[in-house]
Amino acid sequence: MTSSAGSSQAAAPPAPDLGLTVAAVARRLGVAPATLRTWDRRYGLGPSQHAAGSHRRYSAEDIARLELMRRHVLAGVPAADAARAACEAADLSGPEYVDPSASTSRPGGGRVVPIPGGTPNARGLARAATALDGDACRRIVGETLDRRGVVWTWDHLIVPVLVGVGQKWEATGQGIEVEHVLSESIQSELSARVARAERRSPTCILLAAVEGELHVLPLWALAAGLAERHVEARMLGARTPACALSEAMRRIGPGGVLLWSQLPETAGTAQLAQLPDLRPEPLVLLAGPGWRDVEPPRGERVEDLSEAIALLARAAGG
Ligand code: B12
Structure with a gap:
């Protein structure tokens, strides 16, 4: 991570293009086009716009719903429940869409990072990062690594919070400092494990x-x-x-x-x-x-x- 990366991230992200094709949305979300078609067929999370003589197009709101769906799924929520939550979300981009755990957040926690379906530990890590409390981030990551090992900690604690922080930046253009504190804390805990290990390969x-x-x-x-x-x-x-x-x-x-x-x-x-x-x-x-x-x-x-x-x-x- 470098400060130049941080400063280049300072510009607000562009508003989502209206009327994107399935391939463009798949690229944007980082999922396979086939997955989008399945979500459309099974859960009705499909494109709502029609362009004359062309394929149906995803609107900004369709994309926001799909992003929510992807986040829920990454956080381990079963696909049907994730789809229901994505369909029911009232406001997908505005400040009203906040994590219910906001009321228990630390100072600075008004800028809550939603981790839908995340474990209490993941919500705790998101709150610690939001409060720019690197010590607390390292403690949470370190204790989970000790208890559950690297793969579980990465898949169930770290990835959901990274995805949430990334989505927050994408939606608001804010929180680069949170992303930096979180990244540094994660890297320092993981690299400490590497330094301590006995290597025999x-x-x-x-x-x-x-x-x-x-x-x-x-x-x-x-x-x-x-x-x-x-x-x-x-x-x-x-x-x-x-x-x-x-x-x-x-x-x-x-x-x-x-x-x-x-x-x-x-x-x-x-x-x-x-x-x-x-x-x-x-x-x-x-x-x-x-x-x-x-x-x-x-x-x-x-x-x-x-x-x-x-x-x-x-x-x-x-
Ligand atoms: C932390 C972070 C940063 C940090 C990185 C610090 C560091 N030490 O690594 C910093 C601040 C440097 C940064 C900079 C930028 N970032 Co950034 N960043 C992130 C963030 C929050 C986490 C990245 C990460 O580690 N992801 C790893 C996992 C969590 O994500 P994933 O790869 O998508 O996971 C999938 C698979 O890879 C697989 N998987 C997960 N883990 C693993 C592990 C292994 C080993 C394997 C094989 C697979 C696998 O499972 C997932 C499901 O498919 C992401 C958000 C996100 N959703 O990833 C944004 C994100 C990647 N960044 C983004 C952007 C745009 C940038 C910048 C271009 C911003 C800018 N305008 O300057 C710069 C460019 C930097 C550059 N040139 O490389 C976008 C990318 C959009 C896109 N698809 O192109 C994201 C997605 C944020 C967003 N939602 O918009 N970033």
Whole structure:
């Protein structure tokens, strides 16, 4: 995370384009077009606009409902309940749409981050982040990591709160400071687990975010998850140039490499084509929503944290 990223985020996000196609909405939400069609068929969460001689189009309100649906589902709410809540939401963008837990929030908590269907712990983390209380964020994340392990903590505590914070920024243009405190706290707890771990794998794993990519928290979740299995991960971090990744691969000879791309504009296939041919050949995994619409010349897509940890641990011989 950098201050330049923070300042560039300061501009209010653009109002959603009216009349988006299913493909555009799928990209915007980071879900498959087939999922949108299923939500339309099963729950009536479809496009309400008609454009002459063309496919039906999603309006801003349709998209807001779908975003709510996605958030609920990510937070673990069953799809039918999530759809009902999304359909019943009265005001999808205004300040009236607030988390009922707002009344118990700390000072500064008037800017509540809704975590629909989130656990009390997730709501607590969101409140601590909203209050810019990094110590409390680290405590909540650290205690949950100790109790439930990396995968559970990432999937059920951290991701719902990150998604909520991201949605809040997207809807209001506010809360970048909350996002920064939260990200720093999560990264510091995950990296502390990595530093403490005893590593015993025959080879190590290289983790990198692609060129231009500042989102790295999933890489830290991976490093911590691998550390739980005593697998060593070397972290190259944000915005790794393809030539630097290639050089690191040649020098280290990793059992596996994972490249994270959060934003579609950072997922370039040219950087994959540049990777060296090593013997033995490392496993190359591509992860993150940025790769969703890319036909990669090299590497396999991986969709979730536990699958990625399992594949990489095997590749490292751990
Ligand atoms: C934290 C954060 C930041 C931090 C990053 C700090 C850090 N140390 O990483 C900072 C402040 C730097 C930042 C900057 C920006 N951000 Co930002 N950010 C986020 C936030 C809140 C969390 C990111 C994250 O870690 N996501 C990881 C998980 C939670 O999300 P996910 O990848 O979608 O998860 C899916 C899959 O990947 C999978 N999954 C989940 N975890 C894992 C783990 C593994 C290993 C695997 C394989 C799969 C997997 O499951 C999910 C369901 O499909 C997101 C909100 C969000 N919804 O993600 C916005 C978000 C990603 N950011 C966004 C934007 C627009 C930006 C900026 C461009 C803003 C700007 N105008 O400057 C900059 C650009 C930075 C850059 N060039 O890279 C948008 C992206 C929109 C888009 N689709 O293109 C988001 C979605 C916010 C939003 N709702 O609009 N950001």
